[in-house]
């Protein structure tokens with residue numbers, strides 16, 4: 093059995109394996125989570141939620157808390173501008189029945205940080221302690237924090253952050269091996285993660301230590317584990333258009349689905365999309381980004397992406413996919429040229445379509461709430 097394919101205990105929860113899907117704003121909705129769970133993800137999360145929006149009982153935010161009947165274990169993530177707001181949100185999320193709650197201390201998006209949320213907290217170490225302390229008293233469920241190495245390279249403070257969250261008794265932490273100011277072009281700093289994990293090990297506390305950053309296949313997951321000694325990995329961009337990454341890491345071997353299997357899965361994702369969002373234009377618009385990611389790496393697929401990027405109806409998307417399938421060699425291999433193309437440059441800091449980013453830090457949140 094591979095290292096990753098072993099269960100791990102998170103408080104009262106037994107997670108079936110050690111490969112998690114990150115909370116992904118604008119992405120990790122019910123349909124995508126179902127797909128990742130089917131391909132093996134041991135833990136999945138609802139997209140990051142705003143504590144402010146929860147305080148204002150924002151309708152959209154509560155809709156984002158939806159859970160499918162098949163999701164036996166589901167996590168949620170929250171970010172907020174004050175310890176009190178985060179703690180209040182944690183108590184609400186606890187009552188909503190989420191199995192585990194994570195506090196986001198890493199989101200780099202400017203408007204999130206300006207609102208005092210996400211990685212903004214990394215410059216206020218006292219607030220890190222206070223936030224986890226109050227959150228801890230707001231829930232008995234497994235509690236975790238996800239953070240970066242620091243705000244800038246000059247301000248790396250991950251060891252201190254780990255000491256603080258451990259002192260307030262988190263059950264798990266996830267480290268993304270970059271600073272807030274670094275973009276995806278800076279490689280994930282595994283030694284930075286290792287340093288922080290060593291700190292946790294020296295405290296001899298029972299806590300799950302999760303490594304995150306640049307995991308695009310089994311090789312990079314193994315490298316993360318070997319070089320940092322983390323207990324589990326969290327996959328982010330690596331799952332966009334490639335949910336088979338979970339199967340690959342669990343099997344500890346390259347997984348390349350045949351075209352028929354690929355098409356079957358993409359159509360299943362669209363079926364889940366329709367089940368959840370209805371036969372609506374919104375369902376199609378929200379599916380577009382997934383379709384663009386799924387179709388990357390196939391021969392002559394650029395014109396397919398051009399049309400998929402404009403679909404306003406899921407049936408239209410299905411028709412384009414089936415038409416493409418009818419004209420492509422059945423044994424065609426995705427990324428036949430180079431597997432490295434499975435890596436993604438998608439950076440939400442710059443590229444996330446703000447109109448579709450139904451969540452955190454929206455300007456004028458107070459005006460939008462209850463709308």
Ligand SMILES: Cc1cc2nc3c(=O)[nH]c(=O)nc-3n(C[C@H](O)[C@H](O)[C@H](O)COP(=O)(O)O)c2cc1C
Pocket residue numbers: 114115116117118119139140169196198199238268280304305306307327328329330438439440
């Ligand atoms: C589309 C997108 C949305 C993201 N949303 C969140 C989020 O809601 N919460 C979070 O903690 N991290 C979020 N992240 C950051 C990732 O979880 C992860 O920390 C980061 O991408 C590094 O991992 P990677 O190099 O494997 O992608 C997001 C990343 C992407 C690409």
